[in-house]
Amino acid sequence: MSYDPSDLDLERGFKNRREILGDAWVERSVSRATNFNAEFQHLITRFAWNEIWGRPGLEKKTRRAMVLAVTMALGRWEEFELHVRSALVGGDPDTRLTPDELKEILMQTAIYAGVPAANTGFTHAQEILREVGPQIGYTLEPMSPLDAFHPGNGKDLVTASKPALHYNLRKARNGAPRKTIVLSHALGCDLTMWDWLANILAADCDVVSYDHRGHGGSDAPATLYTMPELAADAARLVQELDCGPVVWIGLSMGGMVGQELAIRNPELVQALVIANSTSAYPDTVRQAWQQRIETVRAGGIEAIADAVMERYFHDEFRKESAGLVAAFRRRLTSTDQDGYIGCCNAVGTVDTTARLPKISSPTLIIAGALDQGAPVSMSETMAANIPGAKLVVLEGASHLAVAEQPKPFAQAVAEFLAALK
Incomplete structure (x- = not known):
């Protein structure tokens, strides 16, 4: 060698x-x-x-x-x-x-x-x-520390119109935004429900998440709300920000608001994602929502908190992710009682099934295979009535699918966004 x-x-x-x-x-x-x-x-x-x-x-x-x-x-x-x-x-x-x-x-x-x-x-x-x-291609420019904010949390703002809505804005990190996305949360939650997904989407989109009236940092009028009122809140948020048409992503109550918004203000909705939601409840369930209102009035939100967590998360997830479930429970019980009752009325009386064919925007419907609050059959009804709607069922997910199955949820959303023109 x-x-x-x-x-x-x-x-x-x-x-x-x-x-x-x-x-x-x-x-x-x-x-x-x-x-x-x-x-x-x-x-x-x-x-x-x-x-x-x-x-x-x-x-x-x-x-x-x-x-x-x-x-x-x-x-x-x-x-x-x-x-x-x-x-x-x-x-x-x-x-x-x-x-x-x-x-x-x-x-x-x-x-x-x-x-x-x-x-x-x-x-x-x-x-x-x-x-x-x-x-x-990078320029250092003057900027006041007063204008700076945590990019992972977004910038917190409040609408000028009333009732005031607390919202959060994440600007696209990688240059000009491809789209504007609005994230709409479930009953008893708040805009932080979306933090993980919002930070993913903000890579190339402007992302707005907001607290529904009666939740988080938004006003909570002491009255019973209707779904058209919640949709009107959504419309004025988009109009005040001048960011429409938007991609609307709503889960449970947020999905109901998205349906009503797309029907009433189609010019504001470029595309629609409805997750773990329904277009209407049968009479027995409507009565159950009214019973929930009476229970909360009598004993506060704490009286229904455990039952809500059982509907939001399946047994195995509650055992394996007890800390996360506890955080959602704290958010639920800290929700303004009047606001929670008001939104319960809006959710319990939702009724868009007959009007779903009016939705003209591309629509993705996400269901959880284990969802008891909004069974897959409810998503199938929406998919059958919204022209061209696509249905994705996530295995191992119950009602808060974005929390239980975040990666499959994000993948379904990403594939849907990629197909939009």
Whole structure:
């Protein structure tokens, strides 16, 4: 066997080093080596860039993030600047970070390594962004901290029109919004029911979630509501935001509101998703809704809370996800009693079946195979009466399907959105 003089570990290290830092930086570094530091360059190329960066256990973007966090925490600002610059414009484009990804790394490091380190890190990073911004299409612009908000929670606002509706706006993260989506929650819940899905959809859409009257941070008039009134609330929200036509995604009560809105204001609805809902209840169930109202009036929402959780979540889910179920229970029992009763009346008297053929927007209907509150047969009735409607039944889901089966729910919505023009 012939002798191979190549130092394979060194060559692998140089390959990784070029991939991460870029050819120009590596060539400049090598050209500056001397008889004093050449061995050190040899060492770090083999061990840092081959032994660590060459390991397949983490993606290189993850390793970039780790290096930025550690160098910032330790105050190694020359190394930090090197890796910020290379993360934005150097090396393989597939391993680079966007300015927003860089910002998230600095934000998280602030918590774990201290605000002073992050303050200096932001200063260095901004100087580099001013330098390389034109290359990557990014511009630093003045912005008041008063206008900033948590991108994972959205910006909380209230309608000017009355009764006031509390709503939340997430702007599309990846440039111009493809669509505007409105998320409408179930009875006894609030807009946080949608947080997980909202953050997924906000990648390329503006997403509005809101509290129905009587729920969360919205006004709660002390009267019995009707579904047309809840649909009128929805219409004025869309009109006040001037964001229509929208993709309406509603679950249970939210799906009922979506039906009424699409019938009464078709110009405001581009597409409709109705989940775990119905277009009408039989007389026996209507009577049960009136009984619920009387029970809540007599004993408060606590009197019906356990029964509601049993309808919202199936037995196995309640056992495996007790903490999540407890959170929904707390939200239910903290709902304004007058508002809850008012919405119970609207839900219990819903009646759109005969008018469903008037819905002209593309429609997806999602049902839970285990749903006792809105059995699959109710979704089949809606699918049969709405022209061109598509029905998807999620296995392992009861009434709050977006909470029990979030990924299949999101997939069904994503496929529906992808098919829209």
